[in-house]
Amino acid sequence: MNIMDSSNLLSITTFIYGFAAFLYIVAVVFKKPFAGRLGTWTALAGIAGNISGIILRWVESYKIGIGHAPLSNLYESLIFFSFVIVAIYLVIERSYLNRTIGAFTTPLAFLAMAYASLSPNISDRIQPLVPALKSNWLIAHVITCFIGYAAFAIAFGLSIMFLFKRNYMKEENHILKFFPDVKILDEISHQMIMFGFLFLSAGIITGAVWANSAWGRYWGWDPKETWSLITWFVYATLLHARFMRGWHGKRLAYLSIIGFAAVLFTYFGVNLLPGLHSYGQ
Amino acid sequence: MKKNKVSGDPQNGVWKFFASVKLTVTLLLTLACTSIIGTVIPQNENPAAYFNEYGEFLYKIFGFLDIFDMYHSWWFRFLILSLTINIIVCSIDRLSSTWKIVFSKNISLDIERFRKSFKEEFSGNRTPEELSSLFMPVVSKSFKQTRVEETEKGFVIFAEKGRWTRLGVYAVHLSVILLLIGGLIGSFFGFEGSANIPEGESVRSIILRNTGREQPLDFEIRCDDFNLSFYESGAPKEYLSKLTILENGKPVYKKDIIVNDPIRFKGINIFQSSYGTLKPKEIFLSFTNRETGMIYRQRASVGEEINLPEAFGKFVIKEYSGAFDFRGHNLGEAFMGVLTPLKGDPVEVVLPVHFPSFDKMRKDQLIISVEDSERRFYTGLQVTRDPGVPVVYAGFIVMILGCFISFFMSHKRLCVEVVKKGGKTSVMVAGITNKNKLGMEVRTQKIAKLLSAKADILKG
Numbered sequence: 148m149n150i151m152d153s154s155n156l157l158s159i160t161t162f163i164y165g166f167a168a169f170l171y172i173v174a175v176v177f178k179k180p181f182a183g184r185l186g187t188w189t190a191l192a193g194i195a196g197n198i199s200g201i202i203l204r205w206v207e208s209y210k211i212g213i214g215h216a217p218l219s220n221l222y223e224s225l226i227f228f229s230f231v232i233v234a235i236y237l238v239i240e241r242s243y244l245n246r247t248i249g250a251f252t253t254p255l256a257f258l259a260m261a262y263a264s265l266s267p268n269i270s271d272r273i274q275p276l277v278p279a280l281k282s283n284w285l286i287a288h289v290i291t292c293f294i295g296y297a298a299f300a301i302a303f304g305l306s307i308m309f310l311f312k313r314n315y316m317k318e319e320n321h322i323l324k325f326f327p328d329v330k331i332l333d334e335i336s337h338q339m340i341m342f343g344f345l346f347l348s349a350g351i352i353t354g355a356v357w358a359n360s361a362w363g364r365y366w367g368w369d370p371k372e373t374w375s376l377i378t379w380f381v382y383a384t385l386l387h388a389r390f391m392r393g394w395h396g397k398r399l400a401y402l403s404i405i406g407f408a409a410v411l412f413t414y415f416g417v418n419l420l421p422g423l424h425s426y427g428q
Numbered sequence: 429m430k431k432n433k434v435s436g437d438p439q440n441g442v443w444k445f446f447a448s449v450k451l452t453v454t455l456l457l458t459l460a461c462t463s464i465i466g467t468v469i470p471q472n473e474n475p476a477a478y479f480n481e482y483g484e485f486l487y488k489i490f491g492f493l494d495i496f497d498m499y500h501s502w503w504f505r506f507l508i509l510s511l512t513i514n515i516i517v518c519s520i521d522r523l524s525s526t527w528k529i530v531f532s533k534n535i536s537l538d539i540e541r542f543r544k545s546f547k548e549e550f551s552g553n554r555t556p557e558e559l560s561s562l563f564m565p566v567v568s569k570s571f572k573q574t575r576v577e578e579t580e581k582g583f584v585i586f587a588e589k590g591r592w593t594r595l596g597v598y599a600v601h602l603s604v605i606l607l608l609i610g611g612l613i614g615s616f617f618g619f620e621g622s623a624n625i626p627e628g629e630s631v632r633s634i635i636l637r638n639t640g641r642e643q644p645l646d647f648e649i650r651c652d653d654f655n656l657s658f659y660e661s662g663a664p665k666e667y668l669s670k671l672t673i674l675e676n677g678k679p680v681y682k683k684d685i686i687v688n689d690p691i692r693f694k695g696i697n698i699f700q701s702s703y704g705t706l707k708p709k710e711i712f713l714s715f716t717n718r719e720t721g722m723i724y725r726q727r728a729s730v731g732e733e734i735n736l737p738e739a740f741g742k743f744v745i746k747e748y749s750g751a752f753d754f755r756g757h758n759l760g761e762a763f764m765g766v767l768t769p770l771k772g773d774p775v776e777v778v779l780p781v782h783f784p785s786f787d788k789m790r791k792d793q794l795i796i797s798v799e800d801s802e803r804r805f806y807t808g809l810q811v812t813r814d815p816g817v818p819v820v821y822a823g824f825i826v827m828i829l830g831c832f833i834s835f836f837m838s839h840k841r842l843c844v845e846v847v848k849k850g851g852k853t854s855v856m857v858a859g860i861t862n863k864n865k866l867g868m869e870v871r872t873q874k875i876a877k878l879l880s881a882k883a884d885i886l887k888g
Contacts, residue, residue, distance in 0.1 A: 274661075274663070275659045275661070275663060275665065277663060277664055278664060278665070278666055278667055278686065278687035278688070278700075279687050279688070281666075281686075281687065281688055282688040331866070334866050338864075341831075341835035341836070342835070344831065344835070345828070345831045345832060345835055345836075348827055348828065348831055349828055352824045352827070352828065355820075355824070356821070356824070359817065360688060360690070361687060361688045361699065362699055362701065362810060363620065363690065363697045363699045363810050363811075363812035363814075364620060364812065364814070365817065365820060366611075368466060368471065368499045370467040373463050373466060373467045373499075374467060376463060377460045377463050377464065380456045380457070380459050380460035380463070381456075381457075381460050383456050384453050384456040384457050384460070387449055387452050387453055387456065388449075388453050390449050391449050391450060391453065394453075409460075417467070420467055420468065
């Protein structure tokens with residue numbers, strides 16, 4: 148057995164993300180900018196490990212004669228999800244020059260990776276594709292969905308920050324002083340939601356086109372489809388609510404949190420519901 | 429006073445009701461919440477199953493509310509219809525003012541608006557004339573449309589781009605309407621059904637999914653062969669049907685279909701969706717005399733009575749099962765037959781294909797087993813027609829483009845005002861936009877920086 152197979156590399160990446168999250172949190176709680184800078188480098192190391200793990204897994208799948216992109220099951224999707232979260236976060240960190248956001252977003256990437264690596268219900272074995280998944284739409288569908296989910300995850304982190312800052316703004320709180328301004332938090336989170344909404348729409352669309360080419364119907368109201376539509380409705384509500392008076396700030400932040408709960412349910416919860424389709428497994 | 433009169437008009441009231449974003453938000457949230465029901469209660473199942481699950485009372489209430497097929501219920505359709513009207517009315521209501529901005533010939537010149545918005549200011553020693561020739565290339569490099577106005581003490585440059593992006597949001601709304609129209613076309617002029625075709629046979633009609641009725645086709649579908657392959661782990665690898673389309677008995681089209689690669693023929697789509705086993709035509713049986721060890725082999729088929737050698741009598745296979753249950757264990761394929769000895773009563777015999785010594789348990793002098801049976805499959809096809817698909821796909825494309833335009837592109841306007849004040853020249857750079865104000869502020873700052881560098885004057 149090769150010691151450095153993709154599963155091992157991704158397990159190590161999990162710990163690197165955990166350490167990055169820890170450093171970002173230390174930087175915020177104990178006001179140590181140095182820990183934040185180290186956090187950035189650690190997150191970069193983590194992302195390098197994450198990408199290498201995904202590529203290695205791809206290569207391994209060809210070596211054992213199965214040969215498909217590593218986006219076909221829950222384990223692989225969680226790995227990709229974490230990668231996108233950290234990648235988007237690092238872009239935000241670079242453009243807004245504020246590391247406090249890292250304390251609210253990198254832990255999500257760590258949790259997703261840890262769940263993938265450690266949960267006994269999730270197999271990290273490379274499995275061959277069942278007939279239904281053998282389609283070029285698989286890659287487009289999974290990538291668009293998870294970019295969308297990752298953007299919503301970051302919007303969720305930002306909304307939590309927004310609520311903290313908004314609720315305790317009047318108190319002399321030294322930690323909150325380093326958070327970006329509420330206006331900026333609101334703005335980035337709005338950007339993330341628009342970005343996520345575009346990709347969620349693209350994800351639903353690619354899924355519909357795929358379903359039409361595999362089963363002859365683009366929409367069938369099965370629980371997974373319906374929940375993705377529910378998520379779409381929630382974020383569509385949020386985007387429209389911004390135009391209404393009295394719907395700024397807090398209410399939008401709550402909607403963003405509800406939206407992310409819908410994302411999580413679409414992702415994980417649907418498998419608990421009665422029904423025949425469990426292709427997310 | 430005039431305004432009051434207008435809003436008192438009931439027609440106008442209805443219009444206003446449907447033109448409100450509040451209604452949009454309410455409808456979207458209601459759709460989101462009610463959609464959950466159908467994911468918790470399985471849809472379109474057998475009424476008896478619902479009756480057992482929920483009891484008579486709840487069953488009646490749910491039945492009245494069409495909960496068992498809620499996405500096609502009157503109230504869910506009503507919500508979608510309301511949302512559609514809401515989208516159309518909102519769009520028409522706002523389109524006229526957007527239209528005026530997008531298609532007016534002149535660039536807006538309201539300098540006061542720029543003065544009130546985000547701006548950068550600096551001053552220097554060069555004359556306005558010098559600055560004009562220095563500034564124009566910088567501004568027109570990032571803004572397509574520019575216009576210069578001479579003023580008493582200097583000049584003003586107005587520049588803008590991306591006016592048309594204001595139409596992006598209407599594209600998104602249009603896309604939703606297209607999806608709904610496509611869906612309606614599909615439900616009126618399309619159908620969805622299935623057909624199970626045994627290998628070597630053909631069908632001329634399919635069974636509709638919703639009604640269970642037969643839908644005749646203009647052609648015949650023949651299944652020449654069905655192949656099934658597995659991975660080493662036992663997971664299914666591929667289901668393949670070799671199909672031929674026949675018109676007036678003549679083959680006109682041939683294709684091997686697998687999951688994700690259907691036949692599309694004259695607007696009808698044929699998909700690989702399932703498969704099953706049929707009772708085999710030929711069965712090879714062996715009859716062993718327990719005492720002498722003599723083995724006789726004979727060919728049989730279901731329902732055909734065969735005469736056995738020695739004095740064993742007659743044997744007939746009555747039934748076939750794809751999954752024979754023996755004391756709670758699934759023994760797989762099995763044949764059920766009746767043995768009629770020359771002397772004595774008929775005996776029932778079970779012959780599981782994968783367990784040849786099963787019949788030894790009968791403790792008779794004769795041991796019967798299945799040596800081989802020709803496996804026969806039927807292919808399960810999904811057959812659909814949906815003329816609404818092109819409209820839906822057009823909606824998909826318009827939605828993605830519309831979302832991209834309305835989220836990430838904006839109408840940006842820039843104003844550079846140069847005024848001579850005493851011995852100095854002061855410059856104001858201001859930018860306004862319809863969205864992403866932060867982004868525009870950064871852009872304005874950048875341009876101001878470029879301009880002040882070009883002008884080589886100190887920031888004031």
